[in-house]
Amino acid sequence: MKNRRNFLKIAGGTTLLGLLGTSMTQAKKVKNVGVNLYSLREPMGLDPIGTLTELAKIGYKVIESAPSAKGNYYGLKPKEIKQVMQDLGLVLASGHAIINANWQKSIDEAAEAGQTYLLAPMLPAKGQTVDNYKKSAEVFNKMGEDCKKSGVIFGFHNGTTEFEKENGQVLYDVLLDNTDASLVKMELDLGWAMVAGAKPEHYFEKYKGRFPLWHIKDIKQDKDESIEFGKGKVDFVAMLKNQQKSAMQYMFVEQEHLTQPAIETMRFNFQYLEKLRY
Known part of the structure; x- marks a missing residue:
């Protein structure tokens, strides 16, 4: 015995x-961690090349630009930022641009800069109604066609209001249901979706392959604000397991609310992800 x-x-x-x-x-x-430059809006406005150099030193590989007072590339011309990226070993994979009369210029610049994606961070039709979201979807399909002609992929980045309802219909679902999946891609901001009460994994399952881009952020336990990774309530391990379902190609670190210099915050978040296993 x-x-x-x-x-x-x-x-x-x-x-x-x-x-x-x-x-x-x-x-x-976690590999090929990207960063959205809105997180570094102040240093990028003052010294774009120096800031990008610091990001490359930290270990970031992929960049997503954001609109600024100096244009989509912080005062740099498309060819200039393309060369800077190449010199630093970075990839300018994506960029946000405001929908306005200069939208075609944004498309042309994105193509010249070598971007893969060009994203709208807001809806063209204002108002939280099903009809307005259908109108926005129609405009987005046309914008997707225009981008495709220039070799760029169009997409949309959500906030929180997109998950509101009208007559029981989730408005974000209306947008997804009425856009052409081949022309309009989605960049799901996981943090703001969760703040709105939505479950990212639900969307990855329901709309498989529609989310090639992610914004990842942590959210404070007691307030709807972003915070350094690991200090909030987001379960990054659970989220990362959904990459295949969503067809995720790039994920971008974003933190709007800063308690220390932006570059140090981005260093902290990168190091957190570098240690993470899922």
């Missing part, structure tokens, strides 16, 4: 070690 118990202990331990070994082997590391 004693020998049998010893055998079972050894066998059980061996099995446990085997399972642990398998689990450890399967654990994945």
Whole structure:
């Protein structure tokens, strides 16, 4: 009996070690972490090349630009920022631009800068109604066609209001249901979706392959504000397991609310993700 118990202990331990070994082997590391430059709006406005240099030193590989008072590239011309990115070993994968009379110029600049994606961070039709979201979807389909002609992929970035309802219909769902999946991609801001009460994993399941871009941020426990990674309530491990369903290509760190210099915040968030396993 004693020998049998010893055998079972050894066998059980061996099995446990085997399972642990398998689990450890399967654990994945976050790769090619990107950053949205709105998080660094002040330093980018003052010294865009110096700020991008610091981001490259931290380890960021992928960049998403954001509109500024100096244009979509912080005073740099499209060819200039393309060259800066190449020199630093960075990829300008995406950029946000305001929908206005200069939209075609934004498309042309994105193509010249070598961007893959050009995103609208707001809806063209104002008002939280189903009809307005259908109108926005119609405009987005046309914008998607215009971008495609220039070799750029069009997309939309959500806030919180898109998850409001009218007559029981979630407005974001209306937008997804009425846009052409081949022309209009979605950049899901996981943090703001969760603040609005939506579950990102629900959308990854319901609209598989529609979310090639993510904004990742942590949210304070007691306030609807972004905070350094690991200090809030977002379960990053759970979110990262949905990459395949969403067809995620790029994820961008974003933190709007800062408690320390922006570059230090981005360093902290990068290092948090670098240690993360999922």
